Amino acid sequence: YNWHVIPNIDGHNPDAILQAIKEAKAVTDKPSLLCCKTIIGYGAPNLAGTEKTHGAPLGEDEVAGARKKLGWNYPAFVIPNDVYAAWDAREKGTAAEASWQDKFNAYQQKYPELAAELLRRINQKLPAHWQEKSKSFIQTANREGESIATRKASQKALNQYGALLPELVGGSADLSESNCTHYSLSKDINREQPGGNYIYYGVREFGMSAIMNGIALHGGFIPFGGTFLVFCDYARNAVRLSALMKQRVIYVYSHDSIGLGEDGPTHQPIEHASMLRLTPNMSVWRPCDVVETAVAWKKAIEHVNGPTALLLTRQTTPHETRDENTLNQIERGGYILKDCGGTPDIILIATGSEVSLAVQAFEQLTAQGKKIRVVSMPSTDVFDAQDAAYRESVLPAAIRKRIAIEAGATGYWYKYVGLDGTVIGIDRYGESAPAKAVYQALNITTEHIIQTCGDYL
């Protein structure tokens, strides 16, 4: 792989290590790998060289023996003054910081706008007109009412928000065309164009996710990267670290259910939406149409203290009509999309591509005089973070006839429907067929919702 490798360094010999570091620093056209040979638990008279020094304390006698062997004659936790002085970097650090600050002050005087922009990005602030322009985009999307796949809606959102956010760094694990992550302002990063903003990660979901963690930790950029939802399995560990480290990394997971159709069970996520929701600090959005997708992207960008997963359809989803007030509720994660007059008999809760099935059931049942409410719940974590009064207004505790509908594992949804509720979902693996046929075969249909309502009424 064209590394500069220094093998067989005696890892217990400081001079040998220093020599290797000097040698490595002299090589400036490639990365260096220093291979130090060491003995585990070096110095411990009886346990050195065994796995017993890895996971358990050495014990008093071994520690005493190791001190003797290493010529370390100080009490526990005492650092001799000469060692302390040799490692004291405060003066050097203060000088380095002051020098950097002088340089930045000069830059700021010469280029006040660029300096302000740099500080904005490093401090994770959004541009001045962000709120105004993002809201305007969402309103336009609501007015235009286009019916397209939410992965395409995601690309539309990127076209808009991308123009406001030069700090976006996109990419995909070899699925740019399918994830719709490449947008109008994407400039590929390569040898000729190191200043681009789009990375072709290859079929490397783990590498992509880990690199995005690094970009986020560096600061000044907002990384986002795409793959199919089911392939988040290949990156679970790195995705979990985004969440554990509370980094703003945006995962664009398209092909989010059996609705992807022909690729079949290996490609059809079942448990993944719930798995991501159960991962602490991870915000998850599964929007139902262009409008919710625009809101999901806005919330992902504004969510600076953790990652967001956007779960998007391959297949077309219909636009849902909303008045201004309903539109403004989307960002609360869960909201009343359709309602009856008075107290509903049944609440339907749905996400993503299943919202339209719930709305169709609502329309048919409403025409029959039934009292139904449809709650669209694109983000359970954002909904859970709302105040109790709002949550009660959407899902009143007294209404127990509840049906959750999601083309995925059912277990998590009892949190919202309780012991008297029903979950219409999928607790098995999918099938390979066109999307509509798979939905029919696995009984994720308007008819099934209407029938379940009938059982209640």
Added chain:
Amino acid sequence: YNWHVIPNIDGHNPDAILQAIKEAKAVTDKPSLLCCKTIIGYGAPNLAGTEKTHGAPLGEDEVAGARKKLGWNYPAFVIPNDVYAAWDAREKGTAAEASWQDKFNAYQQKYPELAAELLRRINQKLPAHWQEKSKSFIQTANREGESIATRKASQKALNQYGALLPELVGGSADLSESNCTHYSLSKDINREQPGGNYIYYGVREFGMSAIMNGIALHGGFIPFGGTFLVFCDYARNAVRLSALMKQRVIYVYSHDSIGLGEDGPTHQPIEHASMLRLTPNMSVWRPCDVVETAVAWKKAIEHVNGPTALLLTRQTTPHETRDENTLNQIERGGYILKDCGGTPDIILIATGSEVSLAVQAFEQLTAQGKKIRVVSMPSTDVFDAQDAAYRESVLPAAIRKRIAIEAGATGYWYKYVGLDGTVIGIDRYGESAPAKAVYQALNITTEHIIQTCGDYL
């Protein structure tokens, strides 16, 4: 890696491929890798060589053009007789099968016991005295009442069941000592001892899981392999394939919660137990003591149509006392471990290391005259598969004051406690400290259970 590599084969030239296969077959001391150079969508006049031929149908014109270019003059789905005849392997296959059967019949006559044993293993049957001996082991464990970590209880179970099951093939991803997967009859597999039954997989959770899938698909063996629960993330994809392919692979996941202590949040699973439960066909057991661990292993071995995950503690768990009837209920996945007379006011549902906290709360509250039931729920999927009458007897629909306790994500448990219930769990990352201190800090305590009961009563 010491492969025999044949590069640059023209992948569109059958003769070149045949030649390469012959060359590869002649090399018998290493595996061969044949690298065929091909053009994607070869033959399609306008789309060949582009990604457009990967995921979408070619369309009529391109298909017609490709047929012309490839000289294929037959209608769609028609296979010419000469091609069909050349690929017809029925005669050859019948002869091969008959020859194998003759060989096996001769073997069976000469070694009737060995042949019967081979057929038993291949047909996934358990040995004649399996039920009797496994039950006797479970009863002994219940009588002895030892209090040890469930990972150690797992090793005890292996010592017993292993003696009955020569088809077990164990291993660990570099954590044999910690997972307690190496047992009294383990014989390491290596160059000198290819007939062993224990594989040192190295730090390769994915490789281990994928290899176990292969062993299970081959048949005749029962593979099991260990790692820490949190590291199942590194193998999610292979673990999911065990489940999708319904293979009997046994995952031994020790260090199953914050109870692992000092290694801290990167090593402490939170969402993992629920994630595995939501994965279709995966059976999950989180036993609370030696006895439940013995039952969990028995059920894992008897579960021939899918994988099982055994979630085991690092820390000691106390033995729970049970009468004969209670003992027999464990294999139903969830059962009444402690009960009051008459109808309970509150049901506590707990798994694994949290069962003892629930039992302590039960004892204190019972002493105060409260009516409490403790349900131990080591396997939710096995419990869910019981008949409705049994489930109702354990968790009566009318009793809504329910508290689930598990040192992990809470979301899944509302399935059992409903909208009126409470889940005592952990919806954040853990902390590095001794197990008891972490439990205290994250409020997974008997006091918290008692206080929550107080709120209900």
